[in-house]
Amino acid sequence: MTENIYKLVELVGSSSESISDAIQNAIARASTTIRNVRWFEVVQIRGGVEDGAVAHYQVTLKIGFTLEEG
Structure with a gap:
């Protein structure tokens, strides 16, 4: 069994549509530059409010990824 070492990075995803989209946006963008993304934690x-309505959502995430063996 291989022992994994993980690194955490904190990100903020945003969306004008939903919390779920904000999460997806953050993970999709992070995955373009970070390899081996394994999990996330909200x-x-x-969010922001304009004229009495929700204008956008922001979600702060911690993402965990495995470090490659050196």
């Missing part, structure tokens, strides 16, 4: 949810 740390905080917030």
